Structure formats: C-alpha cells, structure tokens
Amino acid sequence: AKESGRNTWALFDTSLRDQLHDRITLEQALRGAMRRGELYATYQPIIDLASGELDGFETLMRWEHPELGHVPPLRFIPVAEETGMIVEAGAWLLREAAGRLAVWRAERGPDAHPLHMSVNVSVRQLRDRKLVAVVRDVLASTGLPASALWLEITESGVMEDIDTALSTLNELHDLGVVLAIDDFGTGYSSLSYLNRLPVGIVKLDRSFVSEVGRQGANEQIVRAVLAMTSALDLRVVAEGVETEAQRDWLREQGCDLAQGWLFGKPLRAEEHQGRVTAVSRP
Numbered sequence: 682a683k684e685s686g687r688n689t690w691a692l693f694d695t696s697l698r699d700q701l702h703d704r705i706t707l708e709q710a711l712r713g714a715m716r717r718g719e720l721y722a723t724y725q726p727i728i729d730l731a732s733g734e735l736d737g738f739e740t741l742m743r744w745e746h747p748e749l750g751h752v753p754p755l756r757f758i759p760v761a762e763e764t765g766m767i768v769e770a771g772a773w774l775l776r777e778a779a780g781r782l783a784v785w786r787a788e789r790g791p792d793a794h795p796l797h798m799s800v801n802v803s804v805r806q807l808r809d810r811k812l813v814a815v816v817r818d819v820l821a822s823t824g825l826p827a828s829a830l831w832l833e834i835t836e837s838g839v840m841e842d843i844d845t846a847l848s849t850l851n852e853l854h855d856l857g858v859v860l861a862i863d864d865f866g867t868g869y870s871s872l873s874y875l876n877r878l879p880v881g882i883v884k885l886d887r888s889f890v891s892e893v894g895r896q897g898a899n900e901q902i903v904r905a906v907l908a909m910t911s912a913l914d915l916r917v918v919a920e921g922v923e924t925e926a927q928r929d930w931l932r933e934q935g936c937d938l939a940q941g942w943l944f945g946k947p948l949r950a951e952e953h954q955g956r957v958t959a960v961s962r963p
C-alpha cells in the first residue's frame with residue numbers, strides 16, 4: 682500500500698510539473714505571438730432564423746504557433762486573461778474585425794441587410810479603463826455605426842465586480858454599442874441582474890441548444906429562457922446549432938438568431954467572401 686501510495690504521488694507530482702511546464706511554455710510562446718503575426722481572426726456566421734439570411738458574424742481568435750501548431754482558444758485565452766495579454770490582443774482583434782466588417786458592408790452596398798460584428802470582451806478588458814476609448818476610436822476610424830458592433834460579455838465576468846462592470850457597460854451602451862450576455866445559463870444564472878444590465882442580446886449556451894429538437898429532449902429550460910427574454914425585449918442568439926431539427930425547433934419557438942456548424946464554422950475572412958457578397962435584394 683505504501684509503495685502504491687508513493688507511486689501515485691510520483692505520478693501526481695510529475696503531471697503537476699508537466700502542467701506547470703506546459704503553462705510556462707505557453708505563456709512564453711504567447712508573449713510576442715501578436716508581434717510575430719501568429720494570431721489571426723476567424724468569423725462565424727450568425728443567421729436570422731425567420732428569413733434564413735446572414736445577419737452578422739462573431740469573430741473568434743486563433744493562434745498558430747510555428748512549433749506548438751494550432752493552440753485551441755480554450756487553452757490560450759485563459760492564459761492571455763491571467764497575464765493581462767488579452768487587453769492588447771482583444772483591442773487588436775476588435776480593430777481587425779471592425780475593419781473587416783466595414784469592408785464587407787461597403788461591398789454589399791447600401792440596400793443589403795446591414796451586417797453586425799460580435800466581439801468577445803473578457804473580464805480583464807472590461808476592467809481596463811481604456812476599453813471605452815478603444816471602442817470609440819475603432820468606431821470613429823472605421824465609420825461604422827455603433828449599433829453594428831456587438832460586444833459579448835459573460836455573466837461571471839460581470840458578477841465578479843458588478844459596480845465597475847456596470848459603469849463601463851453603461852458607457853458602452855451610451856455609445857450605442859449592443860451588449861450581449863454570452864454563454865447564457867452557464868454562470869450564476871441569476872435572472873434579476875438581466876434587468877440591471879444594459880444588454881440587448883442573450884446568447885443561449887450550446888449546452889441548452891444541444892437539448893432541443895430530438896426525441897425525449899429536455900426543452901423546458903430553452904422554452905422558459907425564450908419566454909423570459911421575449912418579455913424583457915431581448916433578442917436571443919442560439920449557440921452551437923448543428924442540426925436542422927434544432928434550427929427548426931428554435932425558429933418555431935421564436936428564437937431570433939442562430940450560430941453553429943449547421944450554418945458555418947469559424948473561417949478566415951477570405952473564405953467567407955462569396956457568401957458575404959451574395960446579397961439577396963428585394
């Protein structure tokens with residue numbers, strides 16, 4: 682027993698050391714990743730369920746390291762947040778995505794449905810005093826209307842420091858930017874704060890979306906969320922829609938917008954070109 686105990690400890694010790702090493706390697710590699718041009722933006726379409734038309738995109742950050750290869754966001758975003766690097770990287774992506782949106786809107790012309798761009802904003806960025814100035818500057822330099830820019834924040838990010846978050850969110854809202862609650866239903870899930878926050882959009886987490894449209898699925902929560910958001914005059918984006926059954930069910934229940942592999946994966950701007958310019962005119 683003693684021996685196996687020691688072995689267990691040794692194993693644990695090794696894996697802990699490995700984890701620490703991985704983490705340090707990742708952190709060091711991430712420093713300068715932006716400068717070396719290893720970060721890039723991808724865009725995932727967001728579809729209007731009633732019309733089936735393209736409504737906009739969410740931009741998602743990608744990192745391709747020469748030796749580590751593709752590092753998934755769920756690995757590097759937390760490191761970027763903890764080190765504060767997300768502030769600079771996030772501002773860079775915001776600029777990049779807004780610039781891309783301005784080009785796409787110009788290419789589609791004034792008669793087409795005006796696309797929006799959704800950008801994730803982490804709690805670190807929300808706490809940064811310069812965030813509002815960065816957003817204002819991005820709007821001014823691209824000439825985009827503020828309503829074309831959606832900023833996605835998480836419940837937990839807001840709840841961590843509600844007073845600071847609230848004043849920043851109110852400033853952003855005053856600019857005319859649209860605020861969205863990301864991963865709705867996974868965090869504190871306290872419904873009372875929804876009324877206190879100047880949000881216009883709720884993004885229903887994929888874990889709930891995967892519950893709908895199949896036999897015996899537990900669809901009650903999604904129904905309840907849709908009823909509540911409609912009463913509060915919020916628009917809903919369903920995340921992670923992968924099947925036609927999910928899409929059809931969500932549309933029937935009055936869900937406004939959807940995003941997921943069924944409509945398209947996150948791709949580089951060039952790979953979306955045809956779709957963006959294929960505008961259906963009345």
Ligand code: C2E
Nearest residue numbers: 741742754755758774801802803921922923940941942947
């Ligand atoms: P998120 O904001 O909830 O983004 C949605 C995630 O779901 C993305 O993962 C997207 O690729 C994935 N997804 C979209 N449709 C489907 C689907 O139909 N099925 C499945 N299985 N997955 C789908 P991704 O790109 O790996 O990003 C993971 C998370 O990393 C994001 O979750 C977000 O929290 C964070 N993240 C990514 N880019 C950024 C960024 O630029 N800034 C910040 N602060 N966080 C980011």
Ligand code: CA
Nearest residue numbers: 739801833863
């Ligand atoms: Ca998001």
Ligand code: CA
Nearest residue numbers: 863864884920
């Ligand atoms: Ca999300």
Ligand code: CA
Nearest residue numbers: 864886887920
């Ligand atoms: Ca999610």
